[in-house]
Amino acid sequence: xxxxxQSPQSLIVQKGGISIINCAYENTAFDYFPxxxxxxxxGPALLIAIRPDVSxxxxxxxxxxxxxxxxxxxxHIMDSQPGDSATYFCAARGFQSGYALxxxxxxxxxxxx
Amino acid sequence: xxxxxxxxxxxxxxxxxSMTLQCAQDMNHNSMYWYxxxxxxxxxxxxxxxxxxxxxxxxxxxxYNVSRLNKRxxxxxxxxxxxxxxxxxxxxxxxxxxxxxxxxDGTRLSIL
Numbered sequence: 001x002x003x004x005x006q007s008p009q010s011l012i013v014q015k016g017g018i019s020i021i022n023c024a025y026e027n028t029a030f031d032y033f034p035x036x037x038x039x040x041x042x043g044p045a046l047l048i049a050i051r052p053d054v055s056x057x058x059x060x061x062x063x064x065x066x067x068x069x070x071x072x073x074x075x076h077i078m079d080s081q082p083g084d085s086a087t088y089f090c091a092a093r094g095f096q097s098g099y100a101l102x103x104x105x106x107x108x109x110x111x112x113x
Numbered sequence: 114x115x116x117x118x119x120x121x122x123x124x125x126x127x128x129x130x131s132m133t134l135q136c137a138q139d140m141n142h143n144s145m146y147w148y149x150x151x152x153x154x155x156x157x158x159x160x161x162x163x164x165x166x167x168x169x170x171x172x173x174x175x176x177y178n179v180s181r182l183n184k185r186x187x188x189x190x191x192x193x194x195x196x197x198x199x200x201x202x203x204x205x206x207x208x209x210x211x212x213x214x215x216x217x218d219g220t221r222l223s224i225l
Binding site: 002004006009032034036041042043044045046049089093095097098099100101103104105106 | 117144146148153154155156157158161162163169171172203205207209211213214215216217218219
């Protein structure tokens with residue numbers, strides 16, 4: 001059972017545009033919501049993360065928006081660049097299973113020149 | 114600083130063969146994890162080790178065993194490989210359970 005649902009599955013954005021990826025969760029015990037970026041042949045790398053006591057976190061061109069009541073969170077990539085082309089995973093974690101991450105299925109982002 | 118190192122990077126097995134995937138971290142982390150990644154499925158937890166000397170099952174443990182050899186190393190063993198175990202396997206570690214997880218670059222395993 002997928003505990004974190006992610007959409008869209010794939011996304012094409014022009015250079016300079018805004019990329020938006022959405023995730024939803026059901027387990028209210030989750031208290032940590034990271035986004036990972038993965039390039040082909042590499043492992044996932046932590047991009048940005050948020051805890052539910054804040055509604056937004058920004059790091060450079062990357063912003064997480066978090067809606068606790070709706071149990072949804074999203075990643076916004078401003079001024080998208082071709083180098084941002086990668087697969088993005090949202091995840092959620094509580095104390096269960098040794099704080100293991102529950103991942104969404106991933107979004108393949110292509111930023112065209 | 115190597116971080117999380119996985120060996121081998123690639124492997125092809127025949128059905129029924131056994132194999133051990135190795136993972137080592139040099140960050141003095143307490144918690145370690147094994148995930149598998151399949152197309153369109155995200156990453157799913159196979160086993161985890163919250164601390165040295167402990168291991169527990171995750172979401173998809175069938176067909177696998179693990180050993181937390183010491184604080185640095187956490188291995189994953191396939192006793193009798195099946196084609197359904199064709200996947201990319203990732204090892205991760207974190208300082209304490211509630212700290213960010215760092216991933217290795219994976220082992221790409223094909224079972225014929």
